[in-house]
Amino acid sequence: MKATDAKPARAAWLFLAAATLPLLAPTPAQALTPRTAAAPAGAARPLAPAAAARPLAPAGPVAPAGPLADGTSAPTVPALRQWTADTGSFTFRDDAHVVVSPADAASLTATADTFAADLRSLTGAPVTTAVGAARPGDIALGLGPSGHAGDEAYRLDVGASIAVRSATVRGVFDATRTVLQLLHQGRTLGAGHAVDWPSHPERGLLLGLGRRYLTPDWIRARIRDMAYLKLDVLHLHLSDVYGFRLESRTHPEIVAAQHYTRQEMADLIAYAARYGVQVVPEIDLPGHAQPILAAHPELRLLDGAGKAADGLIDLSNPAAYALMKDLIQEFLPQFPGPYWHIGGDEYLRDYSPYPQLQAYARQRYGPDATGKDAFYGYLDWADGLVRAAGKTARAWNDGLKPGDATLTVNPDIVVEHWSRSGLVQNPWTGPAYTAQQLVDQGHRVLNAAFTPTYYTTGVLGALVTAPTAAMYDTWDADLFVDGTRLDDPSRNLGSMLSLWMNDPSDKTEPELAGAIHGRLRVMAQQTWGSPKPAPLYALYLPIIRAAGDAPA
Secondary structure (H helix, E strand, O other), rough: OOOOOOOHHHHHHHHHHHHHHHHOOOOOHOOOOOOOOHHHHHHHHOOOOOOOOOOOOOOOOOEEOOOOOOOOOOOOOOOOOOOEEEEEEEEEEOEEEEEEEEHHHHHHHHHHHHHHHHHHHHHOOOOOOEEOOOOOOOEEEEEEEOOOOOOOOOEEOOOEEEEEEEEEHHHOOOOHHHHHOOOOOOOOOEEEEEEEEOOEEEEEEEEOOOOOOHHHHHHHHHHHHHHOOOEEEEEEEEEEEEOEEEEOOOOOOHHOHHHHHEEEHHHHHHHHHHHHEEEEEEEEEEEOOOOHHHHHHHEEOOOOOEEEEEEOEEEEEOHHHHHHOOOOHHHHHHHHEEEEEEOOOOOOOOOOOHHHHHHHHHEEEEEEEHHHHHHHHHHHHHHHEEEOOOOEEEEEEOOOOOOOOOOOOOOOOOEEEOOOOOOOOOOOOOOOOOOOHHHHOOOEHHHOOHHHHHHEHHHHHHHOOHHHEEEEEEOOOOOOOOOOOOHHHHHHEEEEEEEEOOOOOOHHHHHHHHHHHHHHHHHHHHHHOOOOOOOHEEEEEEEEEEEEEEHH
């Protein structure tokens, strides 16, 4: 979804005001439970050297990590789930090694290499990797039980050396990000034991590249930042109003002047994998297809008077399927991840002006089919191409609503739920299925709530972008755009921050990075799901500063 396609912008703002203002005051369902708030001044202090600090509190029952203070763990983003203080300390040394055991070397060497490089960048020390046993000042990575179920759960034992342990390589990588944040605050750490795990498997960032081209270097910097925060999914929205951004061998005529060559995209995918970030590609079809239709006007969707619907492909035209199949099958092998996003947002609300869609659907799906069946049929058809490649399809939710169709959408499609409006009108209410209704139909969902997870550039974008504080203070990753929650939260894969650059000239790349800096850190906290270290965003800011940014 592209947030400011809103034709009725004034109405959209009124709806936003009506819906966002209540969000700023927690409802009973969202009421904040009392927690110890981070003191702004204390939260920003680095860890004091052990000789100067008072002894850490004796080991006691495992409890949620608190803000930086004597006897508690240092602030991290996201916050640690559990921390038990112990006596003693760890001091990082210039001759430190990242150590893996011989048994784990094959699995963990790549993770150790990335971690060592990050430590060199962070500390300036000539950190190297080694296979064997850890010495004082070393950091040992190992595979094994973490003390909690879950693929990403990890254990961190801080003493004379640091020992990281998880059942999975991904969990070990997450733990290295925690160590980086701790060492950012000081080379001497109080001893203790942490157990940590996420509540959601997908914690992500969407880049609306079809609206604005962003340089590979800028994207790589965001990948490093994501990894530092334990965010693990990068959704690349690669086609939209202002450009088709992938080099295409089957249809070079549709490619924007500013695009990613095959090698550039392969390099970005490999770089993301190095940092534990999975790339989810999207070619948005059959709507938002302006770059395709500029080269192929014969595929435009025309009403009875011959007027073209802006950016919409005619799903009754067999040539449209030939072109879409060319593109999907060309790029499916280029992206090694398990998902492919087939788009599906903002196609049509009213199918009646386009009788050819109903005629096509009745010819293909039976005499009772409707124009909407042509759209549902596209989703199932594209899903078939994706499944044939051994992947899982994803789609936007707004075109899925009760009635007006004889087909059902394949339940294996993961649905990203951003709006109830069906199209860009009032995203907080409307005819589209709720997330729970989609789950009841067999889908897994991802919470892509229009508010507060969208950051949209431009003047209109500013009107529909919720404050970062609202995202931290009143929202969590299981609260959908309409205020509902799932009966079974495990059916929600997680959430993502979406950067929609509807005004491509608004903000330089550094300004864009700054605009989403705090929001990414809120998204990391809310999708990790550990107890919030501060009750309000204003008190969370010192923790953000203390945890720092990813090593360059």
